[in-house]
Amino acid sequence: MGETLAVELAPFSIRVLIVEPGAFRTENIFSQPFYEDNPIPDYDELRKVAIAHYKAVDGMQPGDPLKAMQALVDVIHGEGRAKGKAWPLFLPLGVETETAIRDKFETLDGLIDEWDELIRDTRLDNLWYGTALLALSVLLLLVFQKIIEFRRAVHSVNNHPGYRLLLNTLGPIENFFPRVPGITPGGFHMWRRKHKDFESHGWDVITYASPSTLYMRIVSAFLGSKTNFYVADPDAIKEITTHRARFPKPVEQYKLLTFFGNNIVASEGEEWKRYRKITAPAFSERNNRLVWDETILIVQDLFNNVWGDQEEIAYNHAVDLTLPMALFVIGVAGFGRRIFWKEDELVPPGHKLTFKGALHTVAKEVFTKLVVPDWVLKLGLTESHRQTTLAFDELHMYLVEMIRARKESEKKEERYDLFSSLLDANEEEEDGQVKLQDSELIGNLFIFLIAGHETTAHTLCYVFAMLAMHPEEQETLYEHIKTKSVIQDGGLLDYECMNALPYCGWVLNETLRMFPPVHSIPKSVAEDTTITISNAEARYWEDPHTFKPKRFMDDKWPRDAFLPFNAGPRACLGRRFTETESVAVIAMIVSRPAKKTRTQIKTGPKYDAS
Template sequence: MGSIIQLAVSLVGVFVLARFGYQFRRIYLRSQVTTIPSIFFLFGTPLRFFVPNIPLINPINRTHWAVRFERYRQIQSSVFKTETPSKEHSSIWLADKMAIKTVSTNRKSWAKPIQLYRVLDLFGKNLVTTEGPEWKAHRRIVGPSFSEGVYKRVWNTSLVALEQMFQTEGLADLKPGEEIQIEDVTHVTMRLALVVIAREAFSFDMEYDSKRDTNAKSLAGDHTMSAADALAVVSQSTLVKVLCPNWMYKIPNIPYVSERLAKIKDAFTNLDNYMLEMMADRRASSLAGEEVRSDLFDSLWRAADDNLDKQVDGETKWSFSDREVVGNTFIFLLAGHETNGHSRFSFLPPTVKYPLVVFTDGRLFFQQSLHPEKQVELLEHILTVLPRGRQPIYEDFQKLTHTMAVLYETLRLFPAVAVIPKVSTEDTTLKYQDIGGDNGIKTIFVPKGTDVTIDTPALHTNPLYWKDPLSFKPERFLEDYEKDAFIPFSAGPRACVGRRFAEVSNMVFLSLVVRDYEVVAIPRPGETEEAMRDRLVRAKPVLTLTPCGAVDLMFKRRA
């Protein structure tokens, strides 16, 4: 009996080995006839992201973003392909602006592989999870909701949120020269972002200080959780909800886990019901001729109703359901706030001492690489637009050019969305600039169904487009720069619809924090400055690029 089992196991082993060998040989032979370099690895996406970086077995994993252009430099090509034994088609990685522009703008030959995004249909289909005519209809309805009126409100809401933050965290009470330490400051930025998105997208009047959150705290109808609490839990648990299949929520009595999952499920149900009720209320008020609050949610359901029964693309009849209004509102929360419980951003590129904070929605970009004189330059510029004591107005936004340059430079080095996947929908070609030979233009053939990865951190540090690419130099954005080589919000028709929303909010946060406070990173006991910088730049792509450690900051009131 024993020997039969041994024989069976051996046969299976031989079969598996033979199959791997056959696949490798096939891929190897194919790689010999193509014109771009290949990188082999054993695992396909997404498994490879969780496997450590092992040369030849798994050369590209979650830390790939930090390598930036270095891999391309080593192989002397800004385009390469990866091969795995398990995939029929290879995947092509791009750090070339010409090829990336084609993939982003030519919608006939290139699409978004939406099967990767289906998990985000948690509340209903939305702009992120659709393609083709369905996506077009979503964009047509959602796009106009982001208007100048909305940005003006986002500006004012960000001011209110920041003011509340200064009060709650004790910054408002500091006298010139006094300082206060905030431990793991990312809870501050996460809450700030949540307050802005809650007010602007969901109409929930959240307060920065959750204890004072009386407005949004009242329980209505059959709800088991307040709107503010439901929103807070959902915003921190999207990744858990995405990763845990439904049956997991039914397993009783696993210590801690069952209780936590039940709370998450409850929060999702509550938020869903709040949104559906809000829509019904808005419709009723509108019909009764009552004045309703003007926000993203309002423009969304109105636009959806206006578009009912319109024709899209000739044949396709399209109407936007209540579920899709809710699905899109949720995607604003996800895109505009946080994608998982630990998603925080804190960065210290490794050159200089004096840090500068750059808030973005739900993230804190923490920049150490500004030379002290540069930080002073930024402060001086902010003061020319916003003298101390004057409240900023929306019209200041365009004038805060240096603050915008700092935000852009941060997003260049640390793009929140580290890779953007695309797929070819027909046999096509891609042109790119050869960096290994004569810098001439080369063309490769790309068969239908090929996966392509836009490697944003590598494009953003490709020396063809960026001088001294690893240095933090915001001033490059005050001059002419390579627009096609800067895509933190993606490019083409599927670029970020919330770009201006994010920029406006960040201009308020960054300008006022830098104007009134000096912000310094605090090393851990016994930690050298070098070690602190290394710790703070570590990040991993989860749904977006996510920092690995806590950020403790000192805020010192400027004189």
């Protein structure tokens, strides 16, 4: 019996190693109990032994199969260890006879080929196996690290109530994520949920804590840290916005806005002070007057040359009206370039786009420019990418030319657009040095476009939406403008009349209170600090979800709880610019003499305040 077993098993030793590589794949050789406490075999050695052994088989002189087997096992496990160890190695391969092996491999070459294939496959399998094992270990380690990080994050916010999330971010990509409890707060959650999160946690300061993720690190230019305090408490906000040094701007989150040059929005400390000192005077009373006068002309141009005598004007989306309007205003009052609705300029020599075309595309594609890396844009894979690259290059070229022309002109016209004022201020040298380099001039001019265009356009869009949804308010506003008799016969409206139209300002404020285009402003904390906070109640505004422009009528409204333009030393420089433009637009459009039907601005789905 014992002999038979020996004879039968000997050929298996050859099959194990040669014939059934599949068996190794599915039942990995290293997982066999035999190998658990033994070293991994050296396949090249095994190969030599197997060939030597098989040569004997091939030559029909099998010799002693058991001895051959033992020789094989000795190679694997060292001299003298074969006894009793060989057999489990071959068991998974099924039992065959020596004759079957001879039938299968008529020549030694066939045997060697299969043997080599087996070695290749087994090595590959082992590589995958090893890699997978390594990856799993790394993953487990990472999860463990994240759990510790997460616990630390929660501890660092003193367990103050709030959200515990995997992704605690404010980046451009997750703005499109849905709200998933425990994972992400959902796109634009601050804007969409307004005060709800504070109410549900019972405080006007809540925390967001999460472990840092690779994703967060990659897009960290846009993101907050792994712990954030969201503050809706006006007293705390006042403290934070007033003390710039203790709560500096996290400028690394604004890096993407510096592609034309460093600027006031994306800077902090001494650099910011320098920019603010030079740029602030450009937002002068004379500039406001220019904003007003030019806005009136732009709206008149719209009435005369676009709307004409049509009985009904309908827009599917009000931004189709307000985006170009705000662009034309910043074009002329910001860059000193008048742009008309219909008139198309010629493309000047050396350019591929008109100034209007470049400005329009730049304003439209800012988001693309912010989220798509430059090297991808330069590949020009899509039409939008090609247009974006072209428009940004063209606008940059226009600004360089405009700066050169203004510097070279001997007699400078008195002009009060932001561009001219900034350049004039820059020429007054300090200690024999110009204040801003050209790249900084362009960076700052460009940021006025970014900061001022979409914010104003979307605010005006909401103004019209709210008026369309509240016809009684629209009527009151209409009567208000009419009774003030400020509109002249030619349809013009003087800057001096602005103060006589407070209702327009209240409508603007009420819209900004409910739909602020900038809904959160990041700050970092430079030192250990204590802020006092209170429980959340809707105590700043009565009936906060109702559109009531008259709440701004008297002086009693809570100024510290009205923050669309930020507050403190870093408050918006263009606030008066926007207010002037908006009041002029609202007054002109709402009071437009009715044709047969009143101008209609259609809005999207109804806003649900609940």
